[in-house]
Amino acid sequence: MSEASLQALGLLMSGDPALWAVIGRSLWVSSLATLLAAILGILLAFVLMQFVGRLRSVLTVLLNTYVAIPAVLVGLLTYLLLSRSGPLGDLGWLFTVKAMVLAQTLLLIPLACTLVHRLLQDADETQGESLRVMGAKPWMRYLFLLFHDRHALLHMLITCFGRGIAEVGTVMVVGGNIEGFTRVMTTAIALETTKGDLPMALALGMVLLLLVLVLNLLIALLPWWRDRLTGALR
Amino acid sequence: MKAMQHTHPVRDRANMIKLSNLEFVRDGKLWLRVPQFSCGPGERVALMGPSGSGKTSLLRAMLGLLLPTRGELELKQQATMLFQKPALLRCSVLNNLRIAAFLAGLSRREGIRQAMIWLERLHIDELAYQQAYRLSGGQQQRVAFARAMLKPSAIVLLDEPGANLDRQAQDRLEACLDRQYSVVFSSHDHQQVKRWADRVYQVDEGIVLERTL
Numbered sequence: 001m002s003e004a005s006l007q008a009l010g011l012l013m014s015g016d017p018a019l020w021a022v023i024g025r026s027l028w029v030s031s032l033a034t035l036l037a038a039i040l041g042i043l044l045a046f047v048l049m050q051f052v053g054r055l056r057s058v059l060t061v062l063l064n065t066y067v068a069i070p071a072v073l074v075g076l077l078t079y080l081l082l083s084r085s086g087p088l089g090d091l092g093w094l095f096t097v098k099a100m101v102l103a104q105t106l107l108l109i110p111l112a113c114t115l116v117h118r119l120l121q122d123a124d125e126t127q128g129e130s131l132r133v134m135g136a137k138p139w140m141r142y143l144f145l146l147f148h149d150r151h152a153l154l155h156m157l158i159t160c161f162g163r164g165i166a167e168v169g170t171v172m173v174v175g176g177n178i179e180g181f182t183r184v185m186t187t188a189i190a191l192e193t194t195k196g197d198l199p200m201a202l203a204l205g206m207v208l209l210l211l212v213l214v215l216n217l218l219i220a221l222l223p224w225w226r227d228r229l230t231g232a233l234r
Numbered sequence: 235m236k237a238m239q240h241t242h243p244v245r246d247r248a249n250m251i252k253l254s255n256l257e258f259v260r261d262g263k264l265w266l267r268v269p270q271f272s273c274g275p276g277e278r279v280a281l282m283g284p285s286g287s288g289k290t291s292l293l294r295a296m297l298g299l300l301l302p303t304r305g306e307l308e309l310k311q312q313a314t315m316l317f318q319k320p321a322l323l324r325c326s327v328l329n330n331l332r333i334a335a336f337l338a339g340l341s342r343r344e345g346i347r348q349a350m351i352w353l354e355r356l357h358i359d360e361l362a363y364q365q366a367y368r369l370s371g372g373q374q375q376r377v378a379f380a381r382a383m384l385k386p387s388a389i390v391l392l393d394e395p396g397a398n399l400d401r402q403a404q405d406r407l408e409a410c411l412d413r414q415y416s417v418v419f420s421s422h423d424h425q426q427v428k429r430w431a432d433r434v435y436q437v438d439e440g441i442v443l444e445r446t447l
Contacts, residue, residue, distance in 0.1 A: 129299055130321040130378075133314060134337045134385055144333060148323045226324075 007199035008206060018180075019200065023207055026184040029097060029171065030164035033104035037160055038153075040105070041112025046142050048117050049124075060117070066110035071169030078103040078174050095176040100184070103170035108160045115156040116146075123149045151226035155219055162215045166208065248310065249274050250389050250416040251296060256305030258291065266291065268305065268442040271435060273389075276413035280427040281420040283437030289420035290318065292442065293391045296418070313389035318397055320378035322366040327353070327377050330366050334384040345384075352380035355410055356403075371398040379407055392419035396426055 011019055048059055080086050082094040082102070093099040123145040131141045146153060168186035175182035177191055185204045192201035249272040256268035266288040273279045281289045294300040295307065297315055322330050328349060335345025353359040356376045361369060366377060375398040382390070390411060396404045408430055411417050421427050427434060428447065436445045 126319075127321050127323065129294070130317060130381075131337075132299065133297055133382070134334050136337050140337070144323065147325070150324075 004198040004202055008202035011199055011203040012206065016203075019203060021180065022183050022185055022188050022204065025097065025182075026165060026186070029100050029104060029184060030161055032101050033108055033164050034157060034161040036101070036105040037108035037112045037164075038157055040109050041156075041160075042116050042146070044109065044113040045116035045120055046139055048113065049120055049142060050138065063110050063114055063117075067114055071107055071167045072173060073169075074107045075103050075170035075173030078106055078170065082174065094174060095178060095182060097175070097182060099174040100171045100182060103174045104164045104167070107167065107170050108164055111163060112156055112160050115159060116153070119149050119152045119156070120145050151222050155222055158215050158218050158222075162212060165211060249308075250277075250310045251313075251418065252306070252308040253296075254306040256295070256302045256307060258288070258295070258300075259303040264440070266437075266440055266442070268292065270444075271442060273416050273418050275388075275416055278411075278417045278419070278430055278432045280431035280434045281418065281437060281442075282422070282427060282434060283420075285422075287437040288440070288442075289437055290393050292437070293393055293418065293420060296389075296391060309389060311388035312386065313391055314382045314385040314387040315391040316375075316379050316382045316393060316395060318393040320371075320374040322374055322377060322381075324367055325365070326363050327358070327366050327369070328362040330377060331381050331384060334381040338385050340384070348384060349380070352383055352410075353377075356380055356406055372400065372403055375399055376403060376407070379410075383410070388414070388416060390415045390417045392417065394421060395419055396421060396423050 048056065048063070051059060078099065079094065081088045082091065082099050083089055084094075091098075093102065120142055124141075127145060127148055128141065131144055136144060166186065168190055171177075171182070171184055172187050172190070175184070175187065177183050177187040183191075185208050189201045189204050189208070192198070192204070251271070251273040253268050253271035256266075256271070257264055258266040271292075281292065283289050291300055293315060295302055296309060297313055323333065325333075328346070331349035331352070332342075332345050335349055336342075338345075340348060350359060350362065353362055356379065358373060358376050358380075361373060361377070366374065369377065375395075379395075395407060399407065404426065419431075431447065434445055434447055435442050
């Protein structure tokens with residue numbers, strides 16, 4: 001194992017305050033952004049379900065385009081919103097954690113909406129008519145569909161969180177990567193690598209890798225957990 | 235096309251369901267025609283025909299789930315339906331029924347009470363707290379029936395009600411549907427139709443016609 005890697009492990013084990021502050025800030029920003037994006041994504045998915053035929057197809061294409069927008073572009077758009085001359089300039093959020101949460105939320109909303117919309121469409125095919133016959137109005141029907149496929153909701157949360165924690169574009173642009181204030185794992189890795197401080201970059205990289213691994217493991221375990229709790233169809 | 239009409243409880247002997255000159259067109263092709271169809275109060279009407287002939291589509295049209303291209307469709311009262319595939323939600327049997335009771339406007343207590351009554355009638359009350367997805371096909375079908383019956387309806391539509399049920403379970407289901415209900419059911423089971431139906435419609439080569447039992 002290289003010396004840098006050993007030093008990185010040492011940093012992690014020693015509980016270096018600066019390191020763990022960066023990790024904590026990353027988790028906080030991405031968790032909050034995921035929660036906000038999930039709520040707004042679910043509401044948008046409900047609205048999208050109201051449209052039918054060609055209009056829904058067009059909106060879905062626009063949504064998928066939004067999903068594919070580079071993170072740094074979302075960061076730029078958020079920067080323009082929050083800059084002094086921007087419509088939300090008076091909030092004074094630029095180069096703060098709030099700006100980073102806002103930017104990541106805007107980044108994650110289309111992903112959350114797409115995943116929830118897909119969940120609703122699939123569940124509606126099997127459960128929709130029964131719920132309609134029982135008298136469920138559209139939004140009530142969507143809520144019951146979400147309840148039916150609540151494990152897929154977890155999948156959405158995990159996926160959004162994974163996207164958020166691993167991105168650098170938005171948080172770098174609107175946060176400014178200020179030490180002790182807006183620095184998160186991904187921006188710190190970018191900075192430390194350019195500085196040549198590899199142990200720090202590696203330590204953060206290890207944590208990020210471990211997080212991504214845990215998230216993917218959770219996603220892989222979800223079907224097993226769902227079947228265990230609710231019983232698979234025979 | 236005259237839209238589905240729901241009126242106040244019927245005091246005369248008018249048909250509960252009446253279809254006139256209904257036509258279904260798909261991809262420019264007429265695939266099902268219903269010159270005349272009716273079901274009176276307390277009547278049991280069977281729909282017979284090969285798989286894919288349109289029996290399920292006709293039942294769905296009666297509920298407004300499928301719109302015919304032209305024709306008149308009239309339902310005098312609220313209807314409920316048992317689908318061929320149970321489509322239960324991923325939760326316990328009792329919660330599946332409680333959701334139906336909630337949507338029917340029943341209070342929490344009354345919903346649970348009525349749910350248990352229906353489960354007892356169908357001899358599946360011991361399954362109340364089991365996960366619906368763990369049940370056998372026949373058990374799920376009976377749960378789905380209990381769920382459908384929680385909606386206050388004078389008209390009951392059944393899509394292949396005997397498909398997953400043994401004879402005993404079928405008898406219990408039929409026993410639940412006394413003459414206060416008007417029933418339309420699709421079936422391949424000639425014995426069941428002979429035993430239970432008052433009248434029969436045959437779906438044959440895209441046309442629905444009444445035939446003698």
